[in-house]
Amino acid sequence: MAAMMLNQHSTTGFYKAPVCKGLIGTMFLTCTAIHVPMMTHLRQYLSCQIPQILSSAQIWRLLFNRLTFLHTKDILCSVLVIYCFRIFERRMGSKRFSSYLLGTCTIATILEICTVLVLARFNIDYHSGGYLPSGLYGFLFPLFVNYYLDIPRITMSNFLGMSVTGKTITYLLGLQIASTSPATVVSALCGIIAGLIYRANLFKVQRVLRVPDVVARCCDKALGWAFNSNEPKQQHMGATLDIQRQEQAELWEQQYLYSRAQDFRQVRGQGYTDRLIDDLPADNGLMSYIFRNRRRQGDGSMDVEPSNENIQILVDMGFDRSQAVEALRTASNDLETATSILLRQ
Incomplete structure (x- = not known):
């Protein structure tokens, strides 16, 4: 699973993601220190x-409590989740991302403290x-809110009638982190609620809980050399991890279809190749969609205006908005196909 998430075709390292790199580094250093x-x-x-x-x-203990996980499996799962959320x-x-983490972690911690005090009042002891x-519950689980609401869901396969996507793996990692004990379940739920509160900007939390510009500039000058990463040679920026995997699969499909078409063109001629393409089975791949689109262009059935939601x-x-509109028109308002078209541009 880790190899699938971190292979060369699906990642671009920590380019433009120094905060995520710093979170992982701090977590590993702290974990190593307490086990020496x-x-x-x-x-x-x-x-x-x-x-x-x-x-x-002793409020400072709250800060140290948020630095790392104590269990190795939680650390490994959280590294994969942070790597995915660097988008x-x-x-x-x-x-802005640092301000988001500061705000959501503060809200989640306050919710956790209130929950512990309320449970204690009813003689319910989930927290020993x-x-x-x-652990980093207040940092990770609020991001699941944005992950669920903002990242498109692209089906990769089906298992027992259920769609399986790259997002499914991330959700399973989150469940693994949250399922250590009843107390971690409470922490995870508080993190999700904190993400909803910050996203809705209740009580103007986005304005109150943010990193000052002076602090951001000082951190960049003092620590930028350690956490900034070089620009990758293969550019796949602006896309999620599962979209990049889908793109790679579609490129393989495209190469395969072109190879088949060339072989039959040489043996049977152009006419047979056209019939071969028309006989291809329908699926979710970009190339087969384009072929079906070309077959139906004449009857005007594919003239679908893009929806504001997909745009x-x-x-x-x-x-870019104009490119998004054009891609959705080409793809007849199909979000997955339009995303693949924009990635190839």
Whole structure:
């Protein structure tokens, strides 16, 4: 699974995603430090008991509690999720993305504290005496809200009658992170609610909880050399991980169809090739769609105007509005095909 998500055809590294790179680096450094025998005493600083920090005003423990996971499986799953979610940093920009993480993590932490106190009032103890689970729940799970609402769903295969996409794998990773204990389930739900609150901009949280420009510039100058990545040679920017996989599969399909057409053209002539293309089975591939589109251009059945919803989805993905409209017209308002057309441009 990791190889599929991190292969050369589906990624462009951490180019324009220094914050995601920094999150992964900080998480690994912290995890390594607390597992080194000489530094195991640092593990105590990751523990955060709500009644204790409120009575002793040790609010700094909340910050350390958010730095890393204690379980290896959570760390590996979170690395894959962060790597997938780096598309949001490229879309928003590092400063706005940092403000998003700051805002959602603050809201999620407040919700967690309130939840622990409410459960304790009803004598329900999911947190082993009020201890918050250590990890990046307030950073990761709010992003699942944007992932669900903003990233197009592209079917890759079907299993037992259910559609399987690249997004399915990401959701399963999120479930794996959240299912460690009842306390982690609460943390994950608080993170999702925080994402909804920040997205709806309730109580003007987007204006209040944001990174100041001065802090952003200082961090860029001080740490930019360590977290900035070089521009990749193969450019697939402006697309999600599952769209890039779909694009690669369609390129293979295109090469295969062209190869078959050339072989039959040489043996049987052009007329037989045209009949061969007309007899191809219908599927979700771009090339077969284009062939069907060409066959029906004459009767005007493919003149479908693009919907405002599909146009906005492509614009939010980083494509120019005029190009998005033209691609949707070519694809007869089919979002998956229009996305593939824009990627090839």
